[in-house]
Amino acid sequence: MGILKQALISCVFVAGVAGASDDVYREYDPLETYEPNVAGDRKHSNTYQYWMDPKNLDWQMAGNPDENWKLNWKFMDPPFNPVVHGGHFAEDRGETLYKKLNTRGRFASCLGATKGNLKGLRASYPRYRAELKRVVGLEEAIEICAKRLGHQLENGSYDNSAVSVYIASRSNGMPIRIDVSKGPMKEAWERGRKLFHTRAGRFNLACSSCHTHQVGLHLRGTVVTTPYGDVAHYPVYRTRYQLQSLHLRFAECNLDTRTQPLRPGSGAYTDLEVFLTGLTNGYPVSVPSERD
Template sequence: MRFVTWLLFLMLGAAVAAEPRRSGYETMSPALQQMQRDDASNPAMLSVQEGQVLWQQWNCARCHGEAGRSLRGVAARYPAFDAALGRPLNLAQRIQQCRRRDGAPVPASDSEALLSLTAFVALQSRGQPIAPPDDARLAPFVERGRALFERRIGQLNLSCAQCHEQRAGQKLGGSLIPQGHPTGYPLYRLEWQALGSLQRRLRNCASGVRAEPWALDAPELVELELYLMRRAAGMAMDAPALRP
């Protein structure tokens, strides 16, 4: 049945997504939009509270000061280039690097602890425009991310661009195909019943087209994230978001 659904999807033909760009929030139902806006109803805020506790327990303020001031706009500027490693890191990886530098236990990638602290940090940039760093060292990584976005993969021979640009706004299995802008990560997906990272979403997409998912923290995932943030430059952050 899933294969038939994808086959019908391919037969719909291309329809280039029209400007203005629309985030996943804008394409949700009014009821879900209201749930996201209400911090008492948005389930992602439970993780934010856990992240705030970790911020205090791990004494992050020792280096970064008061979160509401020092972290304003930080999440909107990641991934960013790390000179010591010679490659870009996303926000969660930056948190891991901070822990390594301090000689402290490092939370595992996509662990509840790392997602919660990332969500707390991301909340401080809510409403801020996505502003990728103007750093020439990132150029080759952005280009690789763009190539990955446009590359056909998997048994279904589909690319990210075919879904999220050519067919954005159409339906797949009854669900609206979004434009794929990463404005809300980490976010709570009702499908997952949990908070999840952009890496999780990208790995799910790879599985959906019957491709081998990249490993967590694979360079390809960071390069895709870097390109997606460039593609969404200027759009408002709404993390930690809610999505269907």
């Protein structure tokens, strides 16, 4: 009974501080400016020159462990990568699931496809959903729309990501195009940019600690790459994680840097997704893809 009383007291306490105090002391990496276009990397890591044309990457660079990071790992994406891997099986399963969900066309229209046509849909997410009054990523939209039809495709689950890979494959080769210049999308981009520079976790690191200020340097055996152009190949087949959505990648980044991860679809991860998708504007969707 004592514990219950304590819980009730803390409940009242919560109500008291809800919405209060943005004046909590938090630390930030120096806040930089970014272009919401993949070509902005010319002023960032300047590796864009090596991976800007995904069809014509340099084979020799791809095979050289001292140089392959300059290709931003794009040599593991189609059309350059001809290997059949787990991402292809995910795409097949995603197609089956999608067709089952969309027998009456309601799933496609809920996702925002015009006349059931999925072409270009991936390239225009995340987007503002008026009925939800917030910005959502494609995987969260898949979760919500499947739920409306009575199916569970939890954000981050294999089946959710498989449907996402299938939908993305209908936009393969089309440049990512989201508008972060106004309204709620601009607000999300700005929050995402600030989060990218927000220090967190037991090591007190921000994303930008490495991906803005240490690009090209070694962390043990790996080399830090640019944040530009990085979301075009998600969800991605990972040898260790089967199929990984962008938000699950954020969770992995968090765990690697000793930071408590968040739920996929959380406001912070969605804002980060908007920011990084902005940095990928103009780069073609490339699925199914693999990474180590």
